Amino acid sequence: MAKYYLAPMEGITTYIFRNAYHKYFRKMDKYYTPFFVPHSKRGLNLKEQEEILPAHNAGLFVVPQILSNNGNDCVQTIEKLKRYGYEEINLNFGCPSRTVASKYRGSGFLAKTEELDRFLDTVFSNEKDVKISVKTRLGRDEPEEFERILSIYNQYPLEELIIHPRVQKDYYMHEVRLSWYAYAEGHSRHSLCYNGELNTVKNIQEMQQRFPQTDCWMIGRGMIANPGLLMELEAEKLKNEKKIQSYGGFSIEKERMAAFLQDICIHYEEASPKEIYVLFKMKEIWTYLMRYYPDHLEKIRKIKKTQTIEEYKREVQEIFTLLR
């Protein structure tokens, strides 16, 4: 059975978003937190604690993610996370952001293969009782760098290797380099998870046909744009197995979407007294939902211009009244 993971997305896939998604849509097999940057001199800050408190993640399989290029700092942070009961930790070698990569972190760290090797050596020598997975790009500048990088990953007992087959310099622009994902399938000793541009049922089905050896699929933006994506995929599968005679296609019921968004908004309001913060969070989600409601772009632009929560809620209500 294929497994599906919700990709970490800084600022978006927060514990509030994850819980609402889990309540209203097809449950994910794993949820990854946006990255934590280790601080050697202090404990986890309030925002980080909120993100990983067991009470905020009850019933979800959550994997905290760390962004670091310093083995000792990373080990310290893993120790802190273990105290909260986490059994699996993910290391981020994928972030393409210029500010991150220029400090040789995220996908920028892939340009320093000796340091990467030493980093993993420190982490795996110190951490024997926790599962460690890696989320990676192919390299910093050229995909050929992946040959060396993969040979390094192959030396360590990774729980899983999640590959976003682009290099740092591609950001999200260059098309995914699928021949390099095929290379990974042929040369990795780890179980692989594919990530990148799984935006529609058709994309997912095509990728599953092309890479039948892979049974883990991590989805990011496609899932924010269409939280019903996996329900649609399952409905499509049932139809193909001829278990459904008349099938008119799947779409998220407006009541479900409205309740999901309301749940997120209420929890952000509870978490922060700052109206501007709550508005920012909600508008960010609507930026992705524009793809799901292409016939309502004007209305969504109005939502994005709102200045108060009251105004925001009024506009959202209006859009759901219009929807069939």
Ligand SMILES: Cc1cc2nc3c(=O)[nH]c(=O)nc-3n(C[C@H](O)[C@H](O)[C@H](O)COP(=O)(O)O)c2cc1C
């Ligand atoms: C706004 C945003 C924030 C992201 N934050 C993270 C992060 O914290 N950690 C990480 O590993 N990847 C992060 N990513 C990358 C995603 O996890 C994912 O690899 C990328 O979006 C490609 O997958 P997709 O095409 O399914 O969206 C982020 C991407 C976006 C667009």
